[in-house]
Amino acid sequence: MAAKTSATERPGDFLDDLSVQDNPNALKFVFSDGKLVLSHHELPASSELDTESLIPLGTYQGKSVLAGVLKGKIPDGLTAWNVRATYGVLPDDLFGLAGLAHQVTEFHRTHRYCGACATELQSGDPQGGLGRYRRCPHCGLSVYPRVAPAVIVLISRGEGPDTEFLLARGPRQAPGVYTTLAGFVEPSETLENAVQREILEEVGVHVGNIRYQFSQPWPFPHSLMLAFTARYDSGEITPQPGEIEDAQWFPALQLPSIPPPFTSSRRLIDEALSTLSLTTR
Known part of the structure; x- marks a missing residue:
């Protein structure tokens, strides 16, 4: 189990x-x-x-x-x-x-109708097989529940108690809350490249030492979060217009309001602080 x-x-x-x-x-x-x-x-x-x-x-x-x-x-x-x-x-x-x-x-x-021929879809396999997919009885097209992979990244610089985290807030964020950066994986893109691209697009910095940490289903409505840590390499913070309202380096001992415990962002932050023998407020 x-x-x-x-x-x-x-x-x-x-x-x-x-x-x-x-x-x-x-x-x-x-x-x-x-x-x-x-x-x-x-x-x-x-x-x-x-x-x-x-x-x-x-x-x-x-x-x-x-x-x-x-x-x-x-x-x-x-x-x-x-x-x-x-x-x-x-x-x-x-x-x-x-x-x-x-x-x-x-x-x-x-997914009520076939995207290829507009016939009403049926659940599973009419020959008796079981599955969450839906199948077109006319052209045979099968479609499956969407799961959209997204990377989420905690960027850090400095060492020990002098460690800083790069956190940001977007227009849909709760007031005053800062979070780690995230974005969807593009077709034919590796997870590591997605991390580098999203960070560069959203805040204009380059990162390295990208390390996978964990995954988390995020059914709001259909994402799979793939959590990474990364180390700051170079560049000045430049928030992406329309996506990022503000982004800052925050000392690990002086964090702003951060997301609730059930989120990947909070887990990344808590686990990073744990390695520094620090805790969130």
């Missing part, structure tokens, strides 16, 4: 099983306009919701896990949440499953 190291991961004892059926004890993640429907900060009971066709995901602790879309309006007493905002509201294991459910329901919503 795989260890779960991030709240955005599916739990280690979750099992893929696309044959599971709905039942009174099932865990159902139901969405309305892309938001997760909750009842008093918990998953609603099956009887509280009228859903469109359910998508089987697997089993968790002996319970079937399914995802679906709410039919009609949200009933009184229930609320719709941005999935990311349910961190700390749902237990970590359910938060991870909510991310999986969100990715799969969004895949079904955005």
Whole structure:
């Protein structure tokens, strides 16, 4: 059984099983306009919701896990949440499953018809095979849930307690929060080249000694974060217009507000500080 190291991961004892059926004890993640429907900060009971066709995901602790879309309006007493905002509201294991459910329901919503011939897609293999893909019965095109790889990088310079981190903030960042730099991997590009390109594009500096650290699913809506550290090489900070509002070198002992613990950015910073025998505030 795989260890779960991030709240955005599916739990280690979750099992893929696309044959599971709905039942009174099932865990159902139901969405309305892309938001997760909750009842008093918990998953609603099956009887509280009228859903469109359910998508089987697997089993968790002996319970079937399914995802679906709410039919009609949200009933009184229930609320719709941005999935990311349910961190700390749902237990970590359910938060991870909510991310999986969100990715799969969004895949079904955005891949209803074949991109080659416009025929309505079917789930899985009509000959009896199981898979999360959708298949065109007319031309045979198969499409799979999108997973977009993105690199995220903590850049440092200096040594020991004199270490500094290059952190930045963009227009979509929470007020006052600075984070590590990140960007999507381009076609036919290595991860290491993506690190160098993104850093140069966003802040105008060159980096070296690029080292892979860990990966983290980021289902907001469909990324896989690949975390790296890198050492500053050369160049002056030049924020990319429209992408970066501000970027600065911050002493490791005087960091600004940084992202919450479930993020790759925070983990990179915390682990770097740990090697320096320092901690975040």
